[in-house]
Amino acid sequence: xxxxxxxxxxxxxxxxxxxxxxxxxxxxxxxxxxxxxxxxxxxxxxxxxxxxxxxxxxxxxxxxxxxxxxxxxxxxxxxxxxxxxxxxxxxxxxxxxxxxxxxxxxxxxxxxxxxxxxxxxxxxxxxxxxxxxxxxxxxxxxxxxxxxxxxxxxxxxxxxxxxxxxxxxxxxxxxxxxxxxxxxxxxxxxxx
Numbered sequence: 746x747x748x749x750x751x752x753x754x755x756x757x758x759x760x761x762x763x764x765x766x767x768x769x770x771x772x773x774x775x776x777x778x779x780x781x782x783x784x785x786x787x788x789x790x791x792x793x794x795x796x797x798x799x800x801x802x803x804x805x806x807x808x809x810x811x812x813x814x815x816x817x818x819x820x821x822x823x824x825x826x827x828x829x830x831x832x833x834x835x836x837x838x839x840x841x842x843x844x845x846x847x848x849x850x851x852x853x854x855x856x857x858x859x860x861x862x863x864x865x866x867x868x869x870x871x872x873x874x875x876x877x878x879x880x881x882x883x884x885x886x887x888x889x890x891x892x893x894x895x896x897x898x899x900x901x902x903x904x905x906x907x908x909x910x911x912x913x914x915x916x917x918x919x920x921x922x923x924x925x926x927x928x929x930x931x932x933x934x935x936x937x
Contacts, residue, residue: 757770768898769899821861905931907932914932
């Protein structure tokens with residue numbers, strides 16, 4: 746999707762860098778984040794990214810990194826953007842509306858205010874917590890058109906698709922619960 750949007754260079758960090766360089770991801774460079782610190786990659790610090798799309802909750806590491814290394818992302822004042830779809834902790838329990846607000850709303854609001862109007866906009870990228878699609882239906886229409894034209898592909902875990910029976914569904918949930926799925930976990934409901 747980044748290429749379709751005009752990205753000239755796509756990098757990835759994960760446990761399986763080889764998979765990140767293959768289709769459908771197609772990263773130009775990928776690193777194993779359990780072996781190498783993505784914030785210490787010299788090549789990335791020398792030519793910082795315009796945008797980071799974070800699917801793992803690394804904002805605290807990014808903030809720490811800005812004081813130790815040359816940043817791998819441009820600051821907000823230079824057009825840098827940080828987009829995330831997840832809170833800082835991968836697992837959480839929400840027992841009340843207040844706990845949900847403390848997890849999702851308050852940290853995001855504080856980061857948005859600091860990176861858009863505070864001094865930190867000169868060393869941190871513009872923070873955005875992306876929780877939903879825009880209200881305009883053309884986003885969905887364009888995305889579906891790109892998928893039908895084979896310009897974008899879904900990332901599906903190679904262990905699936907799982908059968909729509911008791912054992913298949915249990916296997917799918919076990920894989921999803923392991924936090925080691927490499928793509929979407931798919932269950933085949935019908936062959937047609």
